[in-house]
Amino acid sequence: MKKKCLRVGLTGGFGCGKSTVRHFLHEQGVATIDADTLARDIAATDAIAVARIKEAFGDDVYSADGELQRQLLARRAFASPERIGQLNRIIHPRVRALVDEQVAGYRTQGHRFVVIEAALFYETGWYKKMDYMAVVTAPEDKRRTWLEKKRGFSQEEIDRRLQHQLPLQEKEAKADFLIRNEGDLDELRRETRKFLEWLQLKAAG
Secondary structure (H helix, E strand, O other): OOOOOEEEEEEEOOOOOHHHHHHHHHHOOOEEEEHHHHHHHHHHHOHHHHHHHHHHHOHHHEOOOOOEOHHHHHHHHOOOHHHHHHHHHHHHHHHHHHHHHHHHHHHHOOOOEEEEEOOOHHHHOHHHHOOEEEEEEOOHHHHHHHHHHOOOOOHHHHHHHHHOOOOHHHHHHHOOEEEEOOOOHHHHHHHHHHHHHHHHHHHHO
16 A cells, blocks of 8 residues: 655745745755646647637737747736636646646655645645645745845736735635745745654654
């Protein structure tokens, strides 16, 4: 009988640092999956998804040579909750199927848990499929400064993205574990190690 492989969702508010936490875990040998990158790859290359995105958002969201114009698609998708929901319904079933395949592979390799990073666990209900949920939290001023200076987002773009996410306080209330990103990278590494120790205890039963 195969041992259980825990599915652990990793999320947080826009700009909280969840990708950095996943990177730190990967450095420690933890099996991780970046579901948001899978989603971007599907939007760019999956033939069925591409056809449906063109139908919903316009042929011009792909260039003449077939390259996805991510910023244009984002502007149109984030124009309303209905539009972002439309895009999610195209992409998310395919993401979940790929994640299931990867988790099965990690289970076969003997991993006791897999950490899956995604932005919209709670918004889409996917969190219900996880054994545990971890939320990365950070002060809003720190998040906005980082997104503006490091990622090049305007404050208007940040506001538009945040409107389509559950408020961070609600995510925190639903979490099984909180990872606080309130200091420098060394402090975030320490917080990540605490999370890993907690996961190891959970996996040990």
